[in-house]
Amino acid sequence: MPNTITTTDRLACAPGRAARELDLKRSEFDLAVHLGLIRTVPDEGGGGRRVARAEIDRLRAEDGFPGGLRERVATAGTNEGAELMGVTPARFTSLARFGLLVPVKFYLNRYRTVVWLYLAEELKQFAAEESNARLLTGRVTPAPLRAALKTGLDRRPRNWRGRHIGFLLRQAGDDPWAQAAAVACLLDPADVAEVVQDPYELAQLDRCRPRLPSHGAPGSPAAELAETLMTAGEPDEVAWFRADLAHTIEVARQERPAPRPAPADDRPASPGPTSSPGLLGRLRRSGRRFSAGRM
Numbered sequence: 001m002p003n004t005i006t007t008t009d010r011l012a013c014a015p016g017r018a019a020r021e022l023d024l025k026r027s028e029f030d031l032a033v034h035l036g037l038i039r040t041v042p043d044e045g046g047g048g049r050r051v052a053r054a055e056i057d058r059l060r061a062e063d064g065f066p067g068g069l070r071e072r073v074a075t076a077g078t079n080e081g082a083e084l085m086g087v088t089p090a091r092f093t094s095l096a097r098f099g100l101l102v103p104v105k106f107y108l109n110r111y112r113t114v115v116w117l118y119l120a121e122e123l124k125q126f127a128a129e130e131s132n133a134r135l136l137t138g139r140v141t142p143a144p145l146r147a148a149l150k151t152g153l154d155r156r157p158r159n160w161r162g163r164h165i166g167f168l169l170r171q172a173g174d175d176p177w178a179q180a181a182a183v184a185c186l187l188d189p190a191d192v193a194e195v196v197q198d199p200y201e202l203a204q205l206d207r208c209r210p211r212l213p214s215h216g217a218p219g220s221p222a223a224e225l226a227e228t229l230m231t232a233g234e235p236d237e238v239a240w241f242r243a244d245l246a247h248t249i250e251v252a253r254q255e256r257p258a259p260r261p262a263p264a265d266d267r268p269a270s271p272g273p274t275s276s277p278g279l280l281g282r283l284r285r286s287g288r289r290f291s292a293g294r295m
Helices: 007-011 015-021 026-034 053-060 067-073 078-085 089-098 120-128 130-136 143-150 156-172 176-184 189-195 199-208 221-229 235-255 277-286
Strands: 049-052 105-108 114-119
Touching: 015 026, 015 049, 015 053, 026 067, 049 053, 067 120, 078 089, 078 120, 089 143, 105 156, 105 221, 114 120, 120 130, 156 176, 176 199, 176 235, 189 199, 189 235, 199 235
Parallel strands: none
Antiparallel strands: 105 114
8 A cells, every 4th residue: 555644744743753853762752741831732533632734844843853842851760860959869769759849740660769850951940040059059958958858848740749739630622521531530430439429420521531641560569659659649649630520510610511322212213124124133133232222
């Protein structure tokens, strides 16, 4: 079969091709999309998100391309981040656990240790702020940080969730069910079921559920740990997500109620005596589903 270029291919590219044309690694491309640096559009064929040709042209025409775009998505772990900020790794970790440095992504290494990554650009900006100088200098960690960290405080997972919900809502656009599903995916299923008790609405949320980053095979210890990190756990955070879910669900109900079966009285009548019993019998014997009034 000869290669052909469809209208869709001319107007928009799949993520992999867009990443190559923008001279980005796929991980860099995905992060740029998360941050809103690269705008995507829905695939008309229902195959996920694509990047419009005009968007690629816009980015390639920017000053400093492709280095400038790469710099905006460059990430750093604890050691690299500490070096960028001119502090020790221990001080860097304290600042991150206290919530002053917000991770943009994470992964689990082979020892199932969580490795948090931060935007290098944001770390440089934090270090350049004069008001942060006292947090970066001195041999002793400031007293408020010491007191909080002694209690086991670690805001990194919550800060990641707060950042990620922004990405999910941006990707949801104006679709009220996609917005509600974005909120629901960061809640424990039990909390979702308490807020949304209608089974058809729960099914609609599941259909619209966005994909969260995968870490390990489903059901593996790594996947379970990642799921814990991606699920709201602190009481006030859970309360906020539940309230937001209740609000977005109410908006979705008003704009576009969840699909549900038609009432029994409104369904097409079953075939009358003139229908061919032989056809119905063959369908039943063959195991094929048959519903009157449907193709």
